[in-house]
Amino acid sequence: MMEYAITICEGPTCIGRHADRLRAILLEELAKRGLKDHVRINISGCLGMCHKGPFLVVNPGYTIYGGVTESDIPVIVEEHIVKDRPIARLAVQEDHLFNRFYRIFGDVGFFGKQMRITLRNCGIIDPENIDDYLALRGYEALAKVLTEMTPQQVIAEVKQSGLRGRGGAGFPTGLKWELTAKQPGPEKYVICNADEGDPGAFMDRSAIEGDPHTILEGMIIGGYAIGSNHGIVYIRAEYPLAVRRLEIAIQQARQHNLLGKGILGTNFDFDIEIRLGAGAFVCGEETALIQSIEGARGMPRPRPPFPATSGLFGKPTLINNVETWANIPVIILEGAKWFSSIGTETSKGTKVFALAGCVVNTGLVEVPMGTTIRQVVYDIGGGIPGGKRLTAVQTGGPSGGCLPESYLDTPVDYESLAKAGSIMGSGGMIVMDETACMVDVARFFLEFTQSESCGKCTPCREGTKRMLEILERIVQGKGRPGDIERLERLGNMIKKASLCGLGQSAPNPVLSTIRHFRDEYQQHIEQKRCPAGVCKALLTYTITDACVGCGACKKVCPVGAISGTKKEKHVIDQAKCIRCGQCYTTCKFNAISRS
């Protein structure tokens, strides 16, 4: 009898497709056959293959069963578990990166690792069991650091690796460590920024839910390097599973003497506590985050002094993003040289993206820096569904920008994305097809940053409000000549004059869409037209000759704007029409045109 481990993804998308019910059925089925002791069930957070959910991964063998239904469960147990015959019919065959990774991980470690560095263990180990992590060289990097390396050597290694912050700004990590290490102690802090505020991204959450120990290990190494004994993970309260997994991981690490006093028999002490955020985007900004940990409103303050010199409780503080931390153990184990061989001249290693929107395969992807957006969207993402045309790819969330089709060959690295008018950001990547209106998208992001502005500095608080007003009037068909220039002027001013990164980047979605889609703005303002058919106030509905006179539209029209006799072509009274679009969705004969 073989021993198996079955991983069930219970990320939100899979739960939405009843992965929890599948788990219950699976348990029941295994119990019925007396197989409970031979099969271990791992529950994982989002594994990043959302479009195929719900799915099971059966190990060893890395067979992925996608789109699993209740009736598939007994078949999988009977064939795969009892008879050891994987079922090709139900397995996911496509060579989407995620899948390829699993297969390769089994035999050629090197190639697999190149693709998945930070997410290397996600979906393979049981995140609630430290033994799984230990079995895959977990905490080996920590042991190496504590026994063979001086703090200076650790910092030199990180510096040499070329690792840059994954939280958005891309600051060289080794340099930051060096700056913090130089500050006088003994009280210093190490913080993991797990606030993940980009509304459309969930990389950090998956990393923690899938492999919390990697983050802890990275932080302990960081603490050793800069001479700190106190680590804090600042995490969103909206991620309860991630919080619970971190708590369990911390508990287990303490039991194994990997946290606490005299770690692994050395005289190095380090402990980690969890602090919850409370839903404020600006708290992802490092100085605001510090305020929040101190128990205050999360308002940023001017830098310098940087947290490296004066951070939490006024003490030197090292803040890095979740994904940045997850890279550390690998860099220590495999060496800076290996790490810096991946990626481009200025951007080393890999980057995780949360690919979503109008794309066939949604989910998490980790690719080497320098991969082009086209490769991510088409080769991994499978392109645009429904034969539609790609209009734009948005990266960097509310601080980033929209890139048009002609920029698809832009490689993902910090400099290239910035040059194209967007940013790397923390890893959100949203694909938009022709049904997205760029002016409306810009308005959407600005509405977000405007409402998240903490209100401390005037350019951000008032400036974003004025920009939003202008955008709102444009989408309502009340745009005025000169509005585009007004937006550009205001946007550039806000970027220059705001206190923190929120304001400094808030105009980016607007400025980048103006740069790449200026004609869409002009059509909205001059011709009062929305080419994508999104801005309701700008649409005109007319009935075409395809009308058979069924009267369905007349019935649904809430304002009685449609008239006509049965079996004859109807007409819409444009003066009465409120552009609600009900007739358009009701008509079965495609006889209503919208432009």
Place this chain on the structure above:
Amino acid sequence: MQTTTDQNRQQLIEYINQLPDRPYRDSYLIAVLHKAQELYGYVSRDAMDLISSQMQIPTAHIWGVVTFYHYFRTQPPGRYQISVCLGTACYVKGAAEVLQAFKDRLGVEAGQITEDGLFSLLEARCLGACGLAPVCMINDKVYGQLNPDKVGRIINDLRKAAR
């Protein structure tokens, strides 16, 4: 006999008392507020006063913190808390229409609660279920691939279940 409010009160005090007694005790304010919301379902003025006297922090400061963070509620929530995702992936797939449908059917704006106390409506940012966009979460359950029709059905079902 102790009422539940008394019990909650007692638990909150105990929670505050067990906080690490290190120099930066005030820094646990947000953790205490999370605890209060977990116990009461929201952070009431009374709870703030209690925290104020227990932690020796002015209520005005606590009020400032509570109102800064979206996560904290100062009103009791409805029996069904509907969070409509307005994250980017959901937005490009029509979340605005879904939110409008909820508003129309419930007759409330985002951030409000229906008169019968059954539903409260909230806007959320990325629930991590982008693969099912547009989505909403009702209590702990995710509903995916929504459209205005589905919204109507969901509300009807919940109304029936509540009877």
